[in-house]
Amino acid sequence: MKFFCATIGLTxxxxxxxxxxxxxxxxxxxxxxxxxxxxxxxxxxxKACIVEDTILPQNHKSSRYAFERGKEGxxxxxxxxxxxxxxxxxxxEWHTHPDxxxxxxxxxxxxxxxxxxxxxxxxASPVLLILGLNSTSYTLGAYLQFQNQLIRYEQQx
Amino acid sequence: xxxxxxxxxxxxxxxxxxxxxQALLDKHITKKDEIKAALKEEYGSKMxxxxxxxxxxxxxxxxxxxxxxxxAPYKRDAFDTLKEMYNxxxxxxxxxxxxxxxxxxxxxxxxxxxFADEDGHVVKVDVVPGRELNQDQYKDDNNINxxxxxxxxxIPEGSERLKTNPKAQISxxxxxxxxxxxxxxxxxxxxxxxxxxxxPKSFFLELITIKAFDKKDITGDLWDKLKAVLEFIRxxxxxxxxxxxxxxxxxxxxxxxxxxxxDLSDDMKYMLERxxxxxxxxxxxxxxxxxxxxxxxxxxxxxxxxxEGVSAPPATRFG
Ligand SMILES: [Zn+2]
Numbered sequence: 001m002k003f004f005c006a007t008i009g010l011t012x013x014x015x016x017x018x019x020x021x022x023x024x025x026x027x028x029x030x031x032x033x034x035x036x037x038x039x040x041x042x043x044x045x046x047k048a049c050i051v052e053d054t055i056l057p058q059n060h061k062s063s064r065y066a067f068e069r070g071k072e073g074x075x076x077x078x079x080x081x082x083x084x085x086x087x088x089x090x091x092x093e094w095h096t097h098p099d100x101x102x103x104x105x106x107x108x109x110x111x112x113x114x115x116x117x118x119x120x121x122x123x124a125s126p127v128l129l130i131l132g133l134n135s136t137s138y139t140l141g142a143y144l145q146f147q148n149q150l151i152r153y154e155q156q157x
Numbered sequence: 158x159x160x161x162x163x164x165x166x167x168x169x170x171x172x173x174x175x176x177x178x179q180a181l182l183d184k185h186i187t188k189k190d191e192i193k194a195a196l197k198e199e200y201g202s203k204m205x206x207x208x209x210x211x212x213x214x215x216x217x218x219x220x221x222x223x224x225x226x227x228x229a230p231y232k233r234d235a236f237d238t239l240k241e242m243y244n245x246x247x248x249x250x251x252x253x254x255x256x257x258x259x260x261x262x263x264x265x266x267x268x269x270x271x272f273a274d275e276d277g278h279v280v281k282v283d284v285v286p287g288r289e290l291n292q293d294q295y296k297d298d299n300n301i302n303x304x305x306x307x308x309x310x311x312i313p314e315g316s317e318r319l320k321t322n323p324k325a326q327i328s329x330x331x332x333x334x335x336x337x338x339x340x341x342x343x344x345x346x347x348x349x350x351x352x353x354x355x356x357p358k359s360f361f362l363e364l365i366t367i368k369a370f371d372k373k374d375i376t377g378d379l380w381d382k383l384k385a386v387l388e389f390i391r392x393x394x395x396x397x398x399x400x401x402x403x404x405x406x407x408x409x410x411x412x413x414x415x416x417x418x419x420d421l422s423d424d425m426k427y428m429l430e431r432x433x434x435x436x437x438x439x440x441x442x443x444x445x446x447x448x449x450x451x452x453x454x455x456x457x458x459x460x461x462x463x464x465e466g467v468s469a470p471p472a473t474r475f476g
Contacts, residue, residue, distance in 0.1 A: 008458045037470060046459035068474040075469035082467045090468035095475045107476030120469035124461040146458075 003142045003153035012127060012142055012153050014051040019140065021054060026096040026133050033067035034060070035095025037074060038127060039081055039088045049127060052088055066107070067095045075120075092127030092145075102130035102141030104150055112145040160436040162380035165443070170341060172446035173348055175213070178220040181278050185213070185225050188271065188280045192250075196229050196284075199249055203235035205295055210285070210323040212359055215330040217343045221446060222351050224359055225282045226266065228323045230301050233292040239304035239317050243267075246286040264309045265319065290320065299324045300404070310412035322403035326360070329402035333367045341379060342366050342386045345443060352444055355424065356417050364399040364409050365390055380439075384429065391425035394418050 001019060003012040026034050040052040055077050059070030081088040093115065097103075104112075108128065115126050125146045132139040142153040175182050193207045208214075212224035229246060236242035247267045251260040258271040266283035273279050287301030295301065301323070305316035312319065334340040346362040349355065369375065369389035375382050394410075395418050401407035413421065431438040445451060 009456075010458055010460060033475070035475065042460045046461065049460050066474065066476050069472060071470060071472040075467065078469065079467050090470055093470075093473065093475070105476035107474060111473045111475050115470060115473060118471050120471060122462055122464050122466050122468045124463050 001140070002156040004156050005144060005146075005151055005153045007151060008144075008146055009047065010144065010146075011048045011156075012051070012144070013048065014129070014142075018051055018053060022094055022129070022131055023133070023138055025054070025056060026131050026138075029062065030096070030133055030135075031064055031098040032062045033064065033096050033098060034062055035067050035069055035093065037069070037090060038092045038094055038129065039078070040091045041086065041088060042091075049091055051091065051127070051129075054094065064098060069093070069095070089123070090121070090126075091123065092129070094129035094131065096131045096133050099134050100132060102132035102139050104128065104130060104141075104143060109150050112143070112150050113148065116145045116148075160439055162432070162436055162439050163378040165439055165445075166341075166345060166379045166383065168451035169348060169443045169445050170344060171451055172449040173219040173221060173344065174449075175218050175220045175223070177446075177449045180276065181220070181280070182213075182223065184274070184278055184280050185223050185282065188269075189225050189227055189282050192227055192254075192269070192282055192284065195253055196227075196246075196249075200229075200231070200235065203232055205230040205232070205289075208324070210327050211283070212347070214327050215363070216334050217330065217340060217347070217359070217363060219344050219347050219351070220449075222347065222359075223281070225280075226285055227282055228285045228287060228301075230295055230299075231286065231288045232295070233289050236288060239288060239302055240315070242286050242288050243304040243306055246284060250284060262306050264307050265303045265305055285323070287321075287323070298322070310410075310414055310417070312411060319407070320404050321401055321407060324403075326401065326403040330360075330363045330367070333370070334363075336370070338375065338379075338382050339366060339370050342369075342383055345383055346386070348444075349442055353424075353442070355421075356413065357421060358412055361399065361409055361412055364402075365394065365397065368397065368399060369393075387425045387429055391422050391429065394422050394425075 001014050036054045036056040038051050038054055040050045042049055057069045058072040061068040078090050112126060112128050115121055125144055128143040130141040143150050189209055196207055207227050207229045209225060210228045211226040212218035218224060231242055247262055250267055254260055254269055258269045261268050266285040269282050271280040287303050289295035289301055299322050300320060303319040303321060305312050305319050308314045343363050343366045347359055366386055369386045373385055373389055375385045397410055399409040401409050428442050
């Protein structure tokens with residue numbers, strides 16, 4: 001799946017395999033929220049972001065309306081991916097919205113702003129994927145934290 | 158289609174950044190240094206160190222008009238009269254540069270406009286001769302007298318003893334222009350002046366902008382602030398006094414005649430009305446420098462990293 005953000009000119013690509021994995025993991029926890037972090041890479045011109053995989057959290061708390069991703073083991077895992085070839089880096093977050101639309105809540109917006117400004121995070125513009133899930137279908141919303149705003153990408157295909 | 162006025166003005170300012178004409182800027186600096194060296198060689202101990210007092214020195218320059226003014230301060234005993242000084246400096250520059258530049262007498266300066274070089278670049282430097290009031294006094298206070306060669310607003314031709322202090326003028330404008338909104342509005346007014354062939358000297362526009370910011374509470378975005386300054390000029394220019402920071406007895410407002418002030422007030426009035434009527438009209442008064450069109454900001458957008466290395470994302474709560 002390819003996303004494009006026309007207002008800022010950046011693209012986001014995510015393979016069907018990864019999307020399937022997010023749906024599968026999301027469904028396991030349905031109707032509670034669930035999520036994890038996204039790993040991938042940027043193109044040489046830094047205009048494209050490619051999501052390669054997800055890392056699921058070792059610890060989390062969740063309910064129908066909230067998801068708290070823990071950080072245990074994430075830094076270790078990201079170090080390993082950083083050292084491998086090709087290098088994969090942390091590029092953002094994902095979580096589900098059970099039985100609701102994939103629009104970011106106020107908590108989500110606040111969370112992305114904090115991540116972008118966190119000293120431990122080396123990228124400036126983390127991605128947020130929200131997976132709206134019900135018992136039969138899904139919708140994916142993709143967002144980018146860019147210059148203090150959370151901007152929505154448009155799906156291209 | 159309505160125009161986003163602030164976005165347009167940002168683009169206008171951006172296209173007029175002096176860094177976008179670095180080669181031309183470098184040539185101006187080189188020529189200015191060359192003229193300075195020539196004057197020092199010719200006049201030796203009869204003069205003090207010449208210095209640049211133009212917009213570039215005041216941080217208010219735009220790339221379509223660099224305003225390089227080279228002040229040449231002479232000792233009291235170098236010339237009997239200011240007129241003699243002015244003519245001697247003109248004759249020297251004419252003799253030295255007339256085969257590579259047009260050298261002409263202006264209001265208080267001598268203008269050198271060098272013929273276009275192979276890049277089509279034209280370098281302009283104005284030399285402003287001045288003489289200290291009393292022997293050796295310049296060292297203490299930097300005051301000099303200028304010669305008014307041709308009528309300057311209400312100051313008649315041939316006036317002797319237009320006393321001023323170019324160093325105080327530079328630092329006054331430079332200090333105020335440290336504030337970004339003042340600097341931006343000064344530059345926009347200069348762009349308007351150059352593009353529309355208007356009268357006021359840059360120094361006049363600098364001082365009236367500074368005064369507008371002093372007198373009014375000017376806030377908002379780039380257009381809001383420019384609008385406030387344009388309104389101030391419209392309402393106040395006919396009666397305003399603009400004391401010269403180099404000599405409070407001089408009124409820089411006197412560099413325009415009453416008719417010129419009235420025209421300036423009308424210019425502001427019509428401009429504000431037409432932009433109010435239709436925001437697209439802002440493009441008639443403030444044009445982007447076509448040599449440096451604004452790259453769409455999109456070109457600059459990137460997935461940036463704050464630093465190299467591995468991220469350790471914090472525990473985070475989503476809703
Ligand atoms: Zn959410």
